[in-house]
Amino acid sequence: MSAREWIGKDFYRELGVSSDATADEIKKAYRKLAKENHPDANAGNAEAEKKFKAVSEAYGVLSDASKRKEYDEARRLFGSGGPGGFGFPGGGGGSGGFDVGDIFGQAGQQQGGFGGLGDILGGLFGRRGAAAGATANRPQRGADVETDVRIDFTEAVKGATLPLRLSSPATCSTCGGNGAKPGTSPRTCSTCQGSGLVSRSQGAFAFSEPCRDCRGRGTIIDDPCPECAGEGVSTRTRTLTVRIPPGVADDQRIRLAGQGEPGRGGAQPGDLYVRVHVAPHKVFGRQDLDLTITVPVSFAELALGGTITVPTLEGKVSLKVPQGTASGRVLRVRGKGIAKRDGSQGDLLVTLQASIPSTMDDKAREALVAYAEAMSGHDPRPEITELLEGR
Template sequence: MSTKDYLEKDYYKVLGVSKTASQEEIKKSYRKLARKYHPDANRGDADAEDRFKEVSEAYDVLSDEKRRKEYDSVRSMPGGFRGQQGGGFPFDLGDIFGQQGGAGTQTGGAGERIGDLFGGLFNRGGGAGGTRTTGTRRARRGADVETDVTLTFGRAMNGVTVPIKLTSEAACGNCRGTGAKAGTVPRVCPNCEGTGHETRNLGNFGFQEPCKECRGRGLVVDDPCPTCHGSGRATGTRTIQARVPAGVSDGQKIRLKGKGAPGENGGPNGDLYVNIKVKPHAVFGRDRDNLTLSVPVTFPEAALGGEIRVPTFQGQPVTLKLPEGTPNGRTFRVRGRGATRRDGTKGDLLVTVDVQVPAKIDDQTREALTRLRDAGDGDDLRADLLKQARQE
């Protein structure tokens, strides 16, 4: 858990419960949200995966009575962060943060856990001046990388493996990431003692920031590598094979974990986010997991009913039965002929009727249509429309 979690994250809000919620209410809300955002039900959805992790983290804290009490205590500190002399802390800061020189330093239990939690944020060394945190160099996670992939409609429907060429920073091949010229080695930064960061203290509250001397690397290079100029990083190009699942839609974003920029000092790689762009099809459209299709029909077919053949995507045509008096714009559903869903099932094909009126008619057709027109009463058909139009 990061330093800022207890301060910045409202776990009650994450689970959608009140601060006085019972354990049963917390458990009920968690189960509901976990089912909704579980990765198995939202494959390829990075936002849902992050939401699931957030919900699980909140439940881990609030479902444990002891951790919940600590969490509530930290968030209820009067005035945000005031020392004991300013009054207000419901417990001894020395016990919680393990400060040296304070009364009753605690080395175990809840105090130690909270002390570890806030170790990078609060002053643990005492003294009035700016202090530095000692320790080993921090591992750094690689940066996330984002790229666009354009697919034809068919490849998006069927799924495809595409090569993606990425240009990103990696360890310099000449100095192997040290930043130092061949035959030399960097030295530990004397300012931050190799941690890559330093802490500015304001009483019992401190701000952690990258070391100005080494710019966060933890090392100082006296004789820099001529290739990377001492940064230890160089731009490299690599090609990865990315699997795009069947049924992907235009505008969808796919997350490939660990395929982003390499990490530093043993840190994990970043993630690769692939933005999908799908070229439109000449005949078929998309409506979520369904395919859409507009089919022209003649006026007699719509009026009298009948059977018509309609195409399916990469399959044999199917026969669609039109009932008598089918209106223009009516939509029919053909089950299982749509896009592939995440669970492997398929959406439907939505067929919309487009009644065509002939631009030219022969004498025989004109006579038949005249009889049809005279048999009906157009004014009665529009009577309600004319009546409603007169209303204020």
């Protein structure tokens, strides 16, 4: 992308956020728009695919602190707005501005040192002067990509291996990423001698600007690849295998190194981050590495004690209930929680909850009345009684 095109895009507007949005706000906006416009969810919808590429490009710049700083500096330098109509503080003319096309729209290569605004722009767009021997097509690491997967509770506890189908930009398989039709190769631009930059003088300033003939790439493709149209990158669908580690938490991200967008100019690709969403279990809960469960028990089991059977994710265990146990007490079963690969192990926390029958037969009622009479001298709430009696 040329400098003029880069400045002309309003990446904040693409994501629907303000220019002072935080990194979390930018990430949240991107995830929402990427999910809404993902090619997998909008098969054959050209507008959705276009929007998906636009928000991905915007996120690639605004999610990178250094790229965002450079982009913001460019916007402050030229003002915001469409390409070709940027205001410049202190510029001449009745409108107080000038057309950025005056800087980027000329292809003539003139002699003169690089300096002034040219040096600023060279820094903003990852380019240095031709005198330094660098090229405009500096290698650039690919952008990181994020996607979501949903797993059930048991898979989160024990781990799982899942296939992940992605439609994303990737190095063109037809041309290998060089943008030229198979059997041909890009040629060095004769205008800029492969540097991607040309220089010109204007008054007291000397400017370095992207070469118009090669669009700042340093090479020219005479016969573009039919698949990627010379870009070296195409959208393709691929299937990856994602290994979910045991004990993964809800909303945790798993990093797949090198599986993001391809790099430019031979640079490393970005990473793929898989955000995991865990469905709740109908019986078990979770506290870090401990599993939790609430087990209803009868009054007799709490008062007299006994042994109850409790389910686990692997089967069942027997649990001793001490005599006189209060409802709500938590008993611990060692080693029946979540086991992680690093050797850490959680427990099963069992909360005992008294179960009160909604109906009972005559025999049960008579027994309960007899018990109440036998316990008439026992006050189960002495503190409350003291308050009621004013003591």
